[in-house]
Amino acid sequence: MPSSKDYEHLITRNLDLTKARDLALLEWFWMVLIPKACGCATIWNKAKLEHMCLSTAAPNDDPNRPHVTSETEAYAIMVAKSNDMRWRKQFQVANDHRCAS
Numbered sequence: 001m002p003s004s005k006d007y008e009h010l011i012t013r014n015l016d017l018t019k020a021r022d023l024a025l026l027e028w029f030w031m032v033l034i035p036k037a038c039g040c041a042t043i044w045n046k047a048k049l050e051h052m053c054l055s056t057a058a059p060n061d062d063p064n065r066p067h068v069t070s071e072t073e074a075y076a077i078m079v080a081k082s083n084d085m086r087w088r089k090q091f092q093v094a095n096d097h098r099c100a101s
Contacts, residue, residue: 001088002028007081011074029076030054034068037076044068 002010002025009015010029015022031049038044044067048057054073058066 001084002080004081004084007077011077033076033080034073037072037079038068 006025009022010025015026017023017026034054035041035044035049044054048067052067054068056063056066057068058064
């Protein structure tokens, strides 16, 4: 899971893609988080996410109708960042041998 600082880097696009960690962070955002945030496989699917730029991809190159809106990106970051601590705690509990059934 990304850190709070990582989320800030994603929001501002302040990433150095020559660094493996930043590249992995962007790949997670682009290929895992955003497809889930879109809620529909036809909006940002494998055929699009591997061949188009997230910020400019739009049907028929119409910039007024992007596949992924900036609002969707912001919502995805907000949800992931807001639930970060809860998810970490859930993983800890799930991995705790005393809680295994």
